[in-house]
């Protein structure tokens with residue numbers, strides 16, 4: 001693997017572009033017909049064009065309507081503007097397709113393409129930026145249709161310097177039928193922060209025995225601890241102490257010692273230097289189970305529903321909760337607001353709730369809202385059970401977001417059993433949706 005020479009080791013004749021110039025001096029943007037000036041978007045008057053809100057108007061909110069209208073409303077709410085710690089969106093991908101649920105109900109269309117798609121996403125990103133807190137982050141999930149165009153748009157909206165990662169995810173199992181090309185099993189998540197100072201909880205996964213043995217192949221004779229050997233030199237010539245011999249040995253040509261001789265002596269005294277049979281020193285880095293394995297930007301362990309035992313709602317393009325969990329844990333803390341304005345079956349809302357975050361969800365598809373309710377009240381079903389309409393109610397997970405204290409009594413319009421619905425205008429309607437699912 002080749003890495004560039006660090007800036008401080010550049011020779012004097014190297015042309016140096018400052019970080020400021022690198023990020024701001026060579027701006028470019030995509031232009032297309034219909035691109036609205038961003039000021040016009042943030043100055044939009046709030047509307048009430050979304051259809052319904054379910055929620056108690058403070059912590060957790062679910063809107064049914066076009067998210068552009070809902071976002072216009074939210075940026076005028078002083079209790080929410082600049083307060084959202086994390087946005088995760090999984091919008092249509094510009095695939096020109098129509099999606100049905102597992103029970104064959106029409107769920108949503110993905111029919112905006114080209115510049116129409118770009119402008120549709122851009123308008124929402126501009127409003128989402130207003131909602132994010134200064135230490136907030138946004139993750140945008142796309143596939144190879146539009147990820148690269150939207151990357152340029154996100155550089156424009158959030159600033160290229162706030163680009164934090166381009167995550168490639170293995171979305172499904174390998175394909176045998178590959179249409180004369182490589183099997184398409186990846187999608188992508190673009191990660192941006194609002195500023196340089198953003199919430200980041202180091203994402204790790206636990207060590208497996210196999211991985212530990214591979215990464216830390218050596219065993220220290222004295223202590224029995226596992227370790228790996230790493231070089232103690234780095235590229236670049238130095239004239240100071242790190243460029244001089246240590247224990248009679250010069251650093252390799254064109255390199256310098258990474259540490260001062262006094263520090264290297266200290267490592268050696270603690271038994272942390274490995275000496276090869278030819279007298280070459282390396283540093284011993286010992287295995288520390290507690291640190292976990294840092295998550296990299298290729299995710300192969302969070303595919304969507306891969307077998308009949310996985311539990312889902314049955315909404316098309318429903319994401320794996322473990323994927324969302326990784327994002328929420330890395331980029332927010334308990335009691336923070338998490339927003340998903342392409343909520344679908346409500347995976348983000350469900351995981352946010354389980355991780356003690358406040359959540360705001362939006363979707364304009366009534367089928368999506370039905371699936372969110374289904375998830376909230378009935379939990380998830382094993383994928384294989386979608387063919388069986390007579391599944392026992394006890395056969396599903398009981399992870400409930402709305403926590404009804406007792407069963408809803410449709411005879412009593414005054415029933416307040418569902419705490420969630422502080423706004424009584426929607427309580428009855430929500431119960432209607434719930435009843436529909438009970439009958440399915």
Ligand SMILES: C[S@@+](CC[C@H](N)C(=O)[O-])C[C@H]1O[C@@H](n2cnc3c(N)ncnc32)[C@H](O)[C@@H]1O
Pocket residue numbers: 065066067068090091092107108109315316317318319320341342343344345346347348362363364365368
């Ligand atoms: C890819 S799905 C999201 C799936 C979701 N991540 C899940 O785990 O279930 C995209 C969702 O965006 C919704 N959607 C598309 N355009 C929208 C808009 N303008 N306003 C609100 N929702 C929209 C669709 O109805 C669909 O449910």
